[in-house]
Amino acid sequence: MLIIDRAIHDAIIDHARRDHPDEACGVVAGPAGSDRPERHVPMLNAAMSPTFYEFDSGDLLRLYREMDDNDEDPVVVYHSHTATEAYPSRTDVDLASEPGAHYVLVSTRDGAHESGPVDFRSYRIVDGEVSEEEVRVVDGYADVPSSPHESSPHESSTDQRATS
Amino acid sequence: MAIEVRIPTILRTYTGGERAVESSGDTVAELVESLESAHPGIKERMVEDGAVRRFVNVYVNDEDIRFTGGLETELSDGDTVVILPAVAGGSAVRGAARRPA
Numbered sequence: 134m135l136i137i138d139r140a141i142h143d144a145i146i147d148h149a150r151r152d153h154p155d156e157a158c159g160v161v162a163g164p165a166g167s168d169r170p171e172r173h174v175p176m177l178n179a180a181m182s183p184t185f186y187e188f189d190s191g192d193l194l195r196l197y198r199e200m201d202d203n204d205e206d207p208v209v210v211y212h213s214h215t216a217t218e219a220y221p222s223r224t225d226v227d228l229a230s231e232p233g234a235h236y237v238l239v240s241t242r243d244g245a246h247e248s249g250p251v252d253f254r255s256y257r258i259v260d261g262e263v264s265e266e267e268v269r270v271v272d273g274y275a276d277v278p279s280s281p282h283e284s285s286p287h288e289s290s291t292d293q294r295a296t297s
Numbered sequence: 298m299a300i301e302v303r304i305p306t307i308l309r310t311y312t313g314g315e316r317a318v319e320s321s322g323d324t325v326a327e328l329v330e331s332l333e334s335a336h337p338g339i340k341e342r343m344v345e346d347g348a349v350r351r352f353v354n355v356y357v358n359d360e361d362i363r364f365t366g367g368l369e370t371e372l373s374d375g376d377t378v379v380i381l382p383a384v385a386g387g388s389a390v391r392g393a394a395r396r397p398a
Contacts, residue, residue, distance in 0.1 A: 156387050176384075184389030190354045190361045193381055214388045222388050228352055230307045230382035 134267045135235045135255040136277055137161070137209070141173045142270050146251045148175045149213035149239045153246035158186040160234075161209035162200050169274055170208040170235070178212075185224070186212045209255075211237035218242070219252040221263050229258035235266070300328060300372055303379040311336040320378075325355060326368040328378065343380065344368070352383040 141161055149157045158178050161170035174196060179189035188196070200207065210231055214222075219240035221229070229236060240252040255268045271277060302320050304312050312318050320335065322328030333340035342353070348367055349355050355362045356379040362370045372378070 158384070160384075180385075180387070182387065182389070185385070185387035187383055187385035190356075190363070190383075193354060193384060194356055194359060194361075194379060197379075197381055210384060212386060217388045222386065222390075224389060225386035228383065228386045230305070230384070233306065 134269060135170075135209070135237070136168075136269045136271055136274070137170050138274060139270050139272050141170060142253065144173050144175075145211050145237065146239060146253065149215075149241050149251065150246045152178065152213070153241045154183045154215045155181055156183065156186040156213050156215060158188065158212040160196065160207045160211070162203070162205040163208035165204045165206050167206075168208060169277070171274075172203075172205065183215050207231055207234050209237050210234045211239065213239045213241055215240075215246070216242050219254045221256055221258060226258055226261055226263055232257075232259045237268075299374060301377045302328070302332065303377070305381050307382055308339060308342060308380065311339040311342075322372055324368065324372060325349075325357065325362055325370045325378070328372060329368070352385055354381045354383060355379070356381070 145159070145161075148159060151157070156178055157175070159173065159175040162172040162174060163169040164171070176188050176192060176196070178186045179192075180187045217240065219238040221236060221238060225236070225238075236256045236258050238254055238256070245251045253268060255266050257264045257266060299319050300321055301317055303317050304315060309315065318332070318335070320328055320331045322331050329340050329344055343350060343355070349362065357365065357370055357372065358376055362368070
């Protein structure tokens, strides 16, 4: 299951809408081992394409160095599909190289880039195998167990979509 | 001559989980051979048809070797080599997404 802060969830959707019809991409880093996506890093799609995304190689190196320095993992790796469903393509599966990450796909097809709901789905992609997982959007991580870190900037802790 | 090589998560199965290993070589091509001797299987994940794989990035002291001579890029004692798989994908089938460099 992916547990993600609402502000970050919404920022990913905003990014996808902004870059439509090109695919948008980025990561959400979090403290190593925490499985908690905390730091949203929108990336430039160097391919600038409606059907392909790729981080610029220099940006990629800087990002990984930064995560190393901060002792972070790429907890979420996300991108958008702008004319197809929010499901990993063959290309996505072939190129997935972070077995520990939640691969988030959002779809801005059918006018979703302008209004209406945007599909936001999450997957594990390990050794070519795709498994979809539940997404739980929370208002801050304060009440979410299982991490030693206490760094949520969000105060509101009610109105969580699901519990237990 | 010692070169530090940073290994990405996906290739750590070849290095017994190590995030960085020490290796040697006067060029990246030689370094890849040294890595292969110590960590069999790793070369095939990095190199294809005599060049670095399209979706693998290799940096020598922060320079992507695509811009410095590819596998023939020269190395010196104390250099740092970073290997990172591309973060890429998309709705296109991969053949169609390829473009000339």
